[in-house]
Amino acid sequence: MPDAKEPKFEHRVPEGDNRLRQVCADCGFVAYENPKVVVGAVVTLGERILLCRRAINPRRGFWTLPAGFMELHESAEIGAAREAWEEANARIEIVSLLAAYTIPRLSQVQLIYRAHLVDPAISAGPESLEVGLFDYADIPWEDLAFPSVRWALTQFHSVRHLVHFPAFGNPPGETGDH
Template identity: 50%
Template sequence: MPDDGDTRERAVCPACDTIHYENPLNVVGTVPYWGERVLLCKRNIEPRRGKWTLPAGFMELGETTAQGAARETVEEAGAQFEMEGLLSLLSVPRVGQVHLFYRARLLSDRFEPGAETIEARLFAEDEVPWEEIAFRTVRETLVFYFDDRRRGCFDVHTLDVT
């Protein structure tokens, strides 16, 4: 453990005393919408292959959270859209991740899904396959989105997924 007042056990290189920090990964994505419907992607990769999700993935170095969310939306859904505000920020400490989802107004209802997606499809709230949603963070974000849409006002929502 470093002798600098740090309260966590950390890996330290015995040769050069470099401290190796382990930090959470950022998962970034969008809630793409077309009128009253949202775009979901059926996963073609593990984990949870065959389940529905919002377009999202790990943020890359050198990009902002919004840029990463936009990139993932293009890669997974082949969607044309305009980025809007942040909708949800969810901490998932069990797996060392932070998930951020932005609203994205679709400019077309045509999609060209990439290799990670079996199918990209629009769903009204009552059509969402809730039992087939891949991740709790996606389910919670969809609930936030539909609740806010009904109220006519979008907020930024935070949640600790424990």
Template identity: 60%
Template sequence: MQNPKNYRFSQRMPEGDNRDRMVCDDCGWVHYVNPKVVVGAVIGHDGKILLCRRAIEPRKGFWTIPAGYMEERETSEAGAAREAREEACAEIAIDALLAVYNIPRISQVQLIYRATLASPDFSAGPESLEVQLFGWDEIPWNDLAFPSVHWALHHYRAVQDRESFPTHTNPPGELGNY
């Protein structure tokens, strides 16, 4: 955290709270550290799914759905669409929230949408080595970047032809502690 005015912070429990926080020793302002929100989409087109091979760490060289950290002052849907543009140079049409995954080990909440390509055009963005459409049996399952990508793909397949469905969560027993 930048400290432009040289405020002094210490770790302590603010009055009325139930856990230690970083608190300004001079004015009592509390610096809250909250989970990061990741937004993304499983994007279908002509019976195939769009995946990106990562050009950056973590898991460089592995395949993933277009996803990344939500920015301030954007909706989760806008963030998912932005990530598709940044990673796959793709314009998408989002139709539903597919899943909410909790990854407490790294303080993440992932909001994954179901979407389609709004145009058949796509290409690798700066964070992707390549982008490709895969049929279900062509997906490089052993080279997927994260367990939540596996979850999202399976949840997508379970509801790809359904108009409405309940939002999925972590599979039973999966706490996201990878």
């Protein structure tokens, strides 16, 4: 069987578009590059919050929420539950959407949920050095991995006793560009 011809992509603005894209020089197919979706959760057991100390870069050794990239063919909620299992061996129940953040500099959209721990037995998964349940006052604020973790924890705390509230976005002045 003859080898299929490899597509020859070039960087140009396709007809009817206004941005540089990767376009096949032979057939005109546009290979769009789109933002990555990160899913995660502020997971609670009573008043305590689940945090994971990262075993991987970026920000190895810093604390974060259980979160990561969505996989193909999964819902955001299933992805958030999968990430909690992978990072903390935590079985969770998603309650509601807490926030949707945009991080343009990383081309990310982050969907962060409120969730409850179904089983208090947790342990570090392969991407975590350790996991822990923290009272809000005891969160290692100076050792949080990412600004969006701080945003989610702060916003969660402001609505922790509410059942219904509108989902948050980036805090005022936080564009996600730095």
